[in-house]
Amino acid sequence: MKFSVEYVKALEAVPNATRRDFLARVGKSALFASLGIFGAGCEAVDRGLLDRGLAPIVLADAHEAGLPKPDMLVHSETPFNGEFAPHLLNADVTPTERHFVRNNSGIPQRAVNKDLHGWKLVIDGEVYKELALSMDDLMQFPQVTMEVVLECAGNGRSLFEPKVSGNPWQRGAIACSEWTGVRLRDVLQTAGLKPTAVYTGNYGEDIPNDGSEPFSRGIPIEKAMDEHTLIALKMNGEVLPAAHGFPARLIVPGWIGSAMQKWLHRIWVRDRVHDSKKMSGYSYRIPTYPITPGDEPPVEDMRIATAWRVKSLITLPEPHLEFRTGTPIQVRGHAWAGENHIDKVLVSSDFGVQWQETLLIQPSNRYAWYHWETELMLSNRGYYEIWARAYDDTGASQPFTQPWNPKGYLGNVIHRVPITVAA
Ligand SMILES: Nc1nc2c(c(=O)[nH]1)N[C@H]1C(S)=C(S)[C@@H](COP(=O)(O)O)O[C@H]1N2
Ligand SMILES: [Mo]
Numbered sequence: 001m002k003f004s005v006e007y008v009k010a011l012e013a014v015p016n017a018t019r020r021d022f023l024a025r026v027g028k029s030a031l032f033a034s035l036g037i038f039g040a041g042c043e044a045v046d047r048g049l050l051d052r053g054l055a056p057i058v059l060a061d062a063h064e065a066g067l068p069k070p071d072m073l074v075h076s077e078t079p080f081n082g083e084f085a086p087h088l089l090n091a092d093v094t095p096t097e098r099h100f101v102r103n104n105s106g107i108p109q110r111a112v113n114k115d116l117h118g119w120k121l122v123i124d125g126e127v128y129k130e131l132a133l134s135m136d137d138l139m140q141f142p143q144v145t146m147e148v149v150l151e152c153a154g155n156g157r158s159l160f161e162p163k164v165s166g167n168p169w170q171r172g173a174i175a176c177s178e179w180t181g182v183r184l185r186d187v188l189q190t191a192g193l194k195p196t197a198v199y200t201g202n203y204g205e206d207i208p209n210d211g212s213e214p215f216s217r218g219i220p221i222e223k224a225m226d227e228h229t230l231i232a233l234k235m236n237g238e239v240l241p242a243a244h245g246f247p248a249r250l251i252v253p254g255w256i257g258s259a260m261q262k263w264l265h266r267i268w269v270r271d272r273v274h275d276s277k278k279m280s281g282y283s284y285r286i287p288t289y290p291i292t293p294g295d296e297p298p299v300e301d302m303r304i305a306t307a308w309r310v311k312s313l314i315t316l317p318e319p320h321l322e323f324r325t326g327t328p329i330q331v332r333g334h335a336w337a338g339e340n341h342i343d344k345v346l347v348s349s350d351f352g353v354q355w356q357e358t359l360l361i362q363p364s365n366r367y368a369w370y371h372w373e374t375e376l377m378l379s380n381r382g383y384y385e386i387w388a389r390a391y392d393d394t395g396a397s398q399p400f401t402q403p404w405n406p407k408g409y410l411g412n413v414i415h416r417v418p419i420t421v422a423a
């Protein structure tokens with residue numbers, strides 16, 4: 001068990017008047033030690049918390065949550081971040097064992113223990129009726145199942161030049177699993193939105209033990225009320241795995257992964273754009289105009305990153321394989337486009353001079369990924385790269401070199417897979 005002295009000290013520094021608000025901001029349960037651990041100076045704070053029924057949050061080690069998964073490329077253990085090589089993501093529906101994991105801090109012990117004791121999903125703020133829903137309550141709402149692409153905003157960050165800080169994701173911080181849960185809309189309608197409701201502030205139970213503000217992001221009310229936005233309770237037919245947000249997480253289709261709060265326990269309906277740290281500055285925000293690589297645009301010129309851009313992934317063949325002249329090469333992959341639809345995916349084997357059409361396979365449902373496949377025949381030996389380029393229904397397609405932004409978000413440069421052909 002890890003408890004944070006700094007965190008309690010930070011709280012003590014907060015004036016009484018705003019302390020309640022601060023607690024509200026960090027969520028109704030926080031990482032707090034039992035009485036006595038921090039000495040007399042902290043008792044008042046501790047007792048105050050315990051009086052309000054705030055349970056200590058204990059963060060688990062990643063291995064308790066079954067991490068790393070086999071064949072995972074691990075970027076960090078604490079917090080845990082790992083992805084898979086594209087050729088391991090060929091399945092139409094990504095099995096849980098191949099879904100990347102992106103954590104800003106720890107995994108709550110509750111998730112590892114599959115422990116619902118004391119867990120409620122609180123809906124408060126700009127609502128007529130505050131709700132505190134148990135899992136049983138949530139099960140009373142209609143259950144919806146959808147395949148949804150979930151991609152970290154930083155996927156592809158390692159391809160940015162000059163280098164940017166953050167997890168050096170290659171191309172694998174992306175998956176399309178099947179999610180089951182209740183419509184966020186149904187829950188918000190039960191609470192009753194006031195006309196002042198404009199945004200959500202979403203909170204999880206992964207409270208960092210270094211005293212830093214917990215990871216919290218939000219979405220506009222219009223997106224929250226979209227029929228496809230879910231509070232997911234199951235992944236690929238099973239209760240949510242610890243690493244993916246047990247007991248509940250948001251699924252915000254088409255949008256960057258950070259919108260999809262895990263270990264969800266509070267949705268604060270707000271009368272303004274959610275203004276947590278992870279909604280501000282350079283966090284999950286991109287410049288409103290193309291900038292010179294390496295520049296630091298003023299914060300006023302940044303906007304919140306929302307939907308993903310048109311993109312594709314080559315999952316077959318595996319890179320660096322050797323083929324024979326005149327033998328057909330099976331090429332396959334996925335494509336997706338945030339809020340838009342995919343029109344076509346083209347493939348080139350001569351560095352973008354000529355392009356050939358691929359067979360496009362429609363998604364299982366809105367916001368699932370498309371699949372595409374084709375065959376290449378190369379008649380001369382040598383070194384080749386298979387390039388894929390998706391186009392969406394607005395006419396947008398993927399760039400050949402990666403436009404730059406300070407945090408390496410929304411990278412959608414075309415995917416290239418090198419192969420060789422022997423005579
Ligand atoms: N509570 C909480 N929710 C979170 C995060 C987090 O660190 N804490 N990370 C977000 C980010 S940045 C991404 S990309 C997705 C990753 O979801 P996954 O780990 O299930 O793949 O979860 C999002 N939800
Ligand atoms: Mo992310």
